[in-house]
Structures are given as structure tokens and as C-alpha cells.
Amino acid sequence: MRIKQFAATCLCLISTTAFAQGSCEETDLYGYMDDLKTELKSFSFEVKTGKLTAASSRLDVMLDLLNKSRAEEPFLFREKGLEGDELALRQSQYEKGIDRLIGQMKKIEIAISQNDAGTVKGLLSDVGKSRKKGHRAFNGDC
Numbered sequence: 001m002r003i004k005q006f007a008a009t010c011l012c013l014i015s016t017t018a019f020a021q022g023s024c025e026e027t028d029l030y031g032y033m034d035d036l037k038t039e040l041k042s043f044s045f046e047v048k049t050g051k052l053t054a055a056s057s058r059l060d061v062m063l064d065l066l067n068k069s070r071a072e073e074p075f076l077f078r079e080k081g082l083e084g085d086e087l088a089l090r091q092s093q094y095e096k097g098i099d100r101l102i103g104q105m106k107k108i109e110i111a112i113s114q115n116d117a118g119t120v121k122g123l124l125s126d127v128g129k130s131r132k133k134g135h136r137a138f139n140g141d142c
Contacts, residue, residue, distance in 0.1 A: 029072035036065045040127070047120055055120075056112045063105055070098040074138040090138075097134045104130060 039062050046055035074094055082090055104127050111119040 027072070027075050029069055029074060032065045032069045032072070036062060036069070039065070040131075044124060047117065047124060050117065052112050052115060052117060052120065056109070059105060059109050059112075063102060066098055066102050066105065070095055070102075076138055094134075094138050097130065097137070101127060101130050101134070 039058050043055050043058045043062065046052070046058070073091060077087060077090060104123055108120055108123045108127075111123060
């Protein structure tokens with residue numbers, strides 16, 4: 001009897017986790033961030049291979065995705081049931097993180113216009129650090 005109860009509990013936990021993951025992946029924010037990751041990988045490759053002009057063509061797309069992302073609410077907030085002042089505080093922190101990324105991308109844009117590959121690479125490293133920090137703070141159980 002205990003084995004059946006254990007198996008039923010495990011099945012419930014697995015299905016709940018799968019459901020939560022599916023819900024997260026269906027949000028607009030998840031799609032924007034997934035597209036941003038793809039663009040950022042291509043951008044990074046182009047910078048590393050010295051193709052700054054090709055890389056610069058991706059900046060508008062990435063800035064658009066970041067601006068769309070800024071208007072969204074991270075799934076983690078729903079997952080944790082945040083409300084009221086706590087939700088407002090966390091949303092504000094999230095928006096500041098996105099604003100930081102937007103600022104870094106604009107600095108990259110300036111460095112590319114000055115053909116300064118060294119600065120672009122340094123700023124790209126900063127973008128990666130900001131991305132990791134943001135994911136630790138706001139990425140739900142996706």
C-alpha cells in the first residue's frame with residue numbers, strides 16, 4: 001500500500017513540475033528572452049570574428065526584445081504569488097535590471113560606431129554578467 005502511495009505522490013510531483021514548466025514557456029517573456037539569447041549568441045560570434053558591421057545590425061532587434069521584455073511580469077512572480085507592495089518592489093527591480101541591459105547595449109552601439117572592438121568585447125562580457133544576475137533573481141522554475 002505504501003508503495004502505491006509513494007508512486008502516486010511522485011506522479012503528482014512530476015506532473016506539477018511539468019505543468020509549471022509548460023506554463024512558463026508559454027509566456028511572452030519566455031519567447032522574448034529565448035529570441036534574445038539567439039540574437040546575443042550570433043552577435044557575440046560576429047564580434048569575436050571581427051564583423052562589427054554585421055553585429056551592429058542585430059542591436060535594434062535586441063533592443064526591441066529588451067523593451068518588450070521590460071513591459072512583462074516574470075513568471076516567478078506568479079509562481080510565488082507575489083502581490084501588493086512586494087510585487088511592485090520586485091517588478092521595479094526587474095525593470096531596473098532590464099534598463100541596465102538596455103544601457104549596456106546602447107554603449108555597445110556607440111563603441112561599434114567608433115569601431116572599438118576591445119570596448120565592445122568588454123561591454124559584451126558585462127552583458128553576460130548582467131544576464132546571469134538577472135536570471136538568478138527573476139527566472140522561475142522553467
